Amino acid sequence: MSHSVSPLAPKTYPELPAVAGVRLATAEAGIRYKGRTDVLYAAFDEGTAVAGVFTRSRCPSAPVDWCRAQLPGGTARALVVNSGNANAFTGLKGRDAVRLTATIAAEAAGCRPEEVFLASTGVIGEPLDASKFRGVLAECAARAAPGPYRDAARAIMTTDTFPKVATRTVRLGDADVTINGIAKGAGMIAPDMATMLSFVFTDAPIAAPVLQDLLARGADTSFNCVTIDGDTSTSDTLLMFATGKAAAARIDRADDPRLAPFAAALDDLLVDLAQLVARDGEGARKFVTVTVEGAESDRSAHRIAMSIANSPLVKTAVAGEDANWGRVVMAVGKAGEPADRDRLAIWFGDVRVAVDGARDPAYDEAAASAAMERDDVAIRVDLGLGGGTARVWTCDLTKAYVEINGDYRS
Amino acid sequence: MSHSVSPLAPKTYPELPAVAGVRLATAEAGIRYKGRTDVLYAAFDEGTAVAGVFTRSRCPSAPVDWCRAQLPGGTARALVVNSGNANAFTGLKGRDAVRLTATIAAEAAGCRPEEVFLASTGVIGEPLDASKFRGVLAECAARAAPGPYRDAARAIMTTDTFPKVATRTVRLGDADVTINGIAKGAGMIAPDMATMLSFVFTDAPIAAPVLQDLLARGADTSFNCVTIDGDTSTSDTLLMFATGKAAAARIDRADDPRLAPFAAALDDLLVDLAQLVARDGEGARKFVTVTVEGAESDRSAHRIAMSIANSPLVKTAVAGEDANWGRVVMAVGKAGEPADRDRLAIWFGDVRVAVDGARDPAYDEAAASAAMERDDVAIRVDLGLGGGTARVWTCDLTKAYVEINGDYRS
Numbered sequence: 001m002s003h004s005v006s007p008l009a010p011k012t013y014p015e016l017p018a019v020a021g022v023r024l025a026t027a028e029a030g031i032r033y034k035g036r037t038d039v040l041y042a043a044f045d046e047g048t049a050v051a052g053v054f055t056r057s058r059c060p061s062a063p064v065d066w067c068r069a070q071l072p073g074g075t076a077r078a079l080v081v082n083s084g085n086a087n088a089f090t091g092l093k094g095r096d097a098v099r100l101t102a103t104i105a106a107e108a109a110g111c112r113p114e115e116v117f118l119a120s121t122g123v124i125g126e127p128l129d130a131s132k133f134r135g136v137l138a139e140c141a142a143r144a145a146p147g148p149y150r151d152a153a154r155a156i157m158t159t160d161t162f163p164k165v166a167t168r169t170v171r172l173g174d175a176d177v178t179i180n181g182i183a184k185g186a187g188m189i190a191p192d193m194a195t196m197l198s199f200v201f202t203d204a205p206i207a208a209p210v211l212q213d214l215l216a217r218g219a220d221t222s223f224n225c226v227t228i229d230g231d232t233s234t235s236d237t238l239l240m241f242a243t244g245k246a247a248a249a250r251i252d253r254a255d256d257p258r259l260a261p262f263a264a265a266l267d268d269l270l271v272d273l274a275q276l277v278a279r280d281g282e283g284a285r286k287f288v289t290v291t292v293e294g295a296e297s298d299r300s301a302h303r304i305a306m307s308i309a310n311s312p313l314v315k316t317a318v319a320g321e322d323a324n325w326g327r328v329v330m331a332v333g334k335a336g337e338p339a340d341r342d343r344l345a346i347w348f349g350d351v352r353v354a355v356d357g358a359r360d361p362a363y364d365e366a367a368a369s370a371a372m373e374r375d376d377v378a379i380r381v382d383l384g385l386g387g388g389t390a391r392v393w394t395c396d397l398t399k400a401y402v403e404i405n406g407d408y409r410s
Numbered sequence: 411m412s413h414s415v416s417p418l419a420p421k422t423y424p425e426l427p428a429v430a431g432v433r434l435a436t437a438e439a440g441i442r443y444k445g446r447t448d449v450l451y452a453a454f455d456e457g458t459a460v461a462g463v464f465t466r467s468r469c470p471s472a473p474v475d476w477c478r479a480q481l482p483g484g485t486a487r488a489l490v491v492n493s494g495n496a497n498a499f500t501g502l503k504g505r506d507a508v509r510l511t512a513t514i515a516a517e518a519a520g521c522r523p524e525e526v527f528l529a530s531t532g533v534i535g536e537p538l539d540a541s542k543f544r545g546v547l548a549e550c551a552a553r554a555a556p557g558p559y560r561d562a563a564r565a566i567m568t569t570d571t572f573p574k575v576a577t578r579t580v581r582l583g584d585a586d587v588t589i590n591g592i593a594k595g596a597g598m599i600a601p602d603m604a605t606m607l608s609f610v611f612t613d614a615p616i617a618a619p620v621l622q623d624l625l626a627r628g629a630d631t632s633f634n635c636v637t638i639d640g641d642t643s644t645s646d647t648l649l650m651f652a653t654g655k656a657a658a659a660r661i662d663r664a665d666d667p668r669l670a671p672f673a674a675a676l677d678d679l680l681v682d683l684a685q686l687v688a689r690d691g692e693g694a695r696k697f698v699t700v701t702v703e704g705a706e707s708d709r710s711a712h713r714i715a716m717s718i719a720n721s722p723l724v725k726t727a728v729a730g731e732d733a734n735w736g737r738v739v740m741a742v743g744k745a746g747e748p749a750d751r752d753r754l755a756i757w758f759g760d761v762r763v764a765v766d767g768a769r770d771p772a773y774d775e776a777a778a779s780a781a782m783e784r785d786d787v788a789i790r791v792d793l794g795l796g797g798g799t800a801r802v803w804t805c806d807l808t809k810a811y812v813e814i815n816g817d818y819r820s
Contacts, residue, residue, distance in 0.1 A: 055743075056746070057740070057744055058742070058743045058744075058746070058747070058749040058751070059739050059740070059742055059743030059749060059754070060743070060751070088736065088739070089736060089739045089751065089754075089767060089768060090768055091766060091767045091768025092768070093768065094768070123736060124736025124737070124739055124740065125735060125736040125739065125764065125768070126769070127768075127769070233740065234739065234740055234743055312722070312811070312815070316811070316812050316815035316816045317815065317816070319812060319816045320816030322816065325535060326496070326498065326499060326533060326534025327534070329469050329498070329499045329535065329644065330467070330469070330534065330643065330644055332468070332469055333465075333468045333470070333644055334466075334467055334468075335468070336466070336468070337468070338468070339468040339469060341468070341469040341499065344469070344499075354499065356501060357499060357501045358499060358500055358501025358502070358503060358535070358537075359500075359501075359535050359536070359537070397722075397812060398812060399809040399812045399813065401722070401726070402729060402807060402808060402809045402811075403809065405722070405723055405726035405727065405730070406726045406727070406729045406730030406732065
């Protein structure tokens with residue numbers, strides 16, 4: 001992929017510390033790309049708990065099926081991720097490829113195949129030649145090291161233009177623990193578990209069912225609030241691994257009061273990663289935050305916010321720096337949720353452009369346009385009906401999106 | 411609007427005959443555009459029945475509110491349509507503008523304001539200065555004539571690149587009757603009543619409730635099967651006027667057997683107009699027919715077909731002439747409808763590209779690519795579950811769409 005780096009990319013990247021019990025390696029398996037890494041291998045110490053959230057697509061990829069099947073086991077010893085081929089809609093061959101990959105990784109890691117978690121991203125419908133992992137994963141296992149995480153984030157990229165990493169250190173009971181996360185996104189990003197792939201690693205000693213609860217709730221307010229193009233991938237996967245190596249007492253219950261700061265830090269890290277995904281939306285030139293207030297419920301607010309964030313007309317207006325709030329009205333109207341046209345108010349940035357169902361009497365085109373010229377554009381809607389609120393993130397729709405997706409496969 | 415004519419425009423336009431009891435005129439009211447007509451005035455003889463189908467937007471335009479309020483009256487004497495300004499989200503001013511327009515038109519037509527039907531299309535949120543219709547409509551009434559319909563279709567265009575007209579002549583009992591239709595579309599076109607504006611005129615003597623029944627059913631299999639960008643307008647309006655001037659016996663019941671050929675001709679005309687709308691989608695270079703078969707129900711098939719037709723990734727693949735059927739799988743999966751990945755089959759044109767949940771063993775990239783190179787692209791999906799079918803129409807998503815919508819307002 002030769003696309004230039006998104007203008008919304010972070011100016012600096014955080015240095016991610018090691019997470020005790022996690023070792024990483026990347027390699028060039030030649031799945032599809034030449035001259036870049038396309039495999040991430042992670043090894044986990046014994047006793048590592050795992051949690052996962054997956055695409056709601058009715059046509060999930062073979063690796064998603066595999067992970068769902070292994071998740072109830074609750075433990076993980078290895079993770080293998082490849083870019084370039086999604087191993088989705090590959091039929092029986094896809095299932096065989098998943099089993100072979102897990103077997104090769106299990107041999108390399110010295111564990112059972114059922115303790116290996118898998119994810120693939122890239123082209124749909126092409127058979128994945130898993131025999132390419134032979135040798136590669138054993139070699140990865142031999143040189144796996146506590147970092148660097150940025151290389152790991154780079155190996156899982158497809159049309160992403162920058163690697164996505166985030167880290168938090170937080171008190172858990174009587175010890176500090178680390179949470180590291182990486183993600184990839186860019187295209188086929190939509191409401192039901194947004195980013196295609198994200199992996200979170202922590203040394204916190206948290207039991208798998210508790211971890212699952214934290215992760216599912218965290219995904220709802222982060223990745224599930226991002227949309228690039230409204231297209232839900234067959235492969236969306238968020239996995240979290242907790243090695244338990246930190247010097248904190250083990251947490252077995254979701255209502256343990258020591259969890260609160262950890263849960264907050266995890267949520268924050270997931271939001272960070274989710275926003276990075278939106279900032280690297282295919283062809284993105286603007287990062288857009290859509291806030292909806294005054295809805296009948298949070299759920300209703302979320303649907304309206306998504307209707308705005310997914311509207312091609314709103315997104316092209318943002319691309320054109322056009323303060324076209326009429327299209328926001330349209331998107332509110334088409335959401336099918338309770339709305340009273342004559343109570344609607346709309347802001348671009350701090351500029352109120354519409355109120356009481358009509359253009360703001362004090363409307364100032366220059367001020368509204370100035371709000372649209374920023375890299376980060378805020379759209380806020382107050383429905384004036386109730387207390388429901390939601391916030392989602394997206395990017396603009398540019399000619400570059402069409403260009404990238406018009407010739408991705410060829 | 412200076413966009414060049416869609417390459418999918420018809421090579422020839424039908425000549426529309428006069429409809430007894432209908433007279434038309436167009437004018438330049440200077441609402442927004444310069445040097446082109448922007449008002450359509452139609453006068454109907456006494457006894458003209460009216461039927462209407464409108465946007466399901468929760469934020470409808472003032473003219474839509476007006477038409478909904480007048481529809482139960484069942485009779486129409488005049489229609490006024492303006493382009494350039496949608497009179498949507500204009501608050502109390504919008505309601506005043508609608509009432510003033512109806513009053514001016516009623517004076518011109520010699521009828522009550524409640525017998526005047528209105529539609530506006532163009533920018534949302536700008537107050538419409540209805541005083542501009544003063545003089546203009548009286549002058550239109552003075553010179554209104556039985557045609558030409560193509561001028562009428564031209565006056566209601568916004569970003570449309572060609573006028574949309576269709577005509578049918580059909581036996582109704584013991585006489586031939588005429589059905590003429592015009593439409594405008596291009597942007598903000600989506601599932602719930604697709605085209606922004608369409609008007610159908612007939613001399614058939616059909617009572618208003620029967621007409622309403624015919625029109626609502628016809629809209630479901632025509633305009634409601636078209637999507638350009640998934641964005642539902644605040645202003646979608648389909649109105650039908652039946653003057654009753656044909657020499658056929660009056661029809662008062664929906665189950666009158668004489669109606670069948672008329673209903674079929676009306677459905678056919680509406681499909682024709684709906685397809686013209688898709689062929690003039692903003693920036694369209696390809697006309698796309700999506701057919702879904704084997705779904706659990708027709709409703710489920712329609713939702714899946716719309717999910718495919720609205721997917722930016724499918725639409726950009728069509729623009730790039732890329733036989734990327736993986737994106738069709740994705741769109742089936744995200745529809746949330748019953749689907750079994752391992753029974754799916756997909757065709758581009760006549761070329762089966764996927765079967766039994768994987769690439770077709772006989773897959774031929776060259777043949778699939780050839781199917782994508784045509785102006786008219788057919789995507790067919792068989793779910794293998796039941797007898798539900800649906801067919802919808804859309805166009806590709808091109809850089810020109812982004813260009814048109816990135817600077818429409820400025």
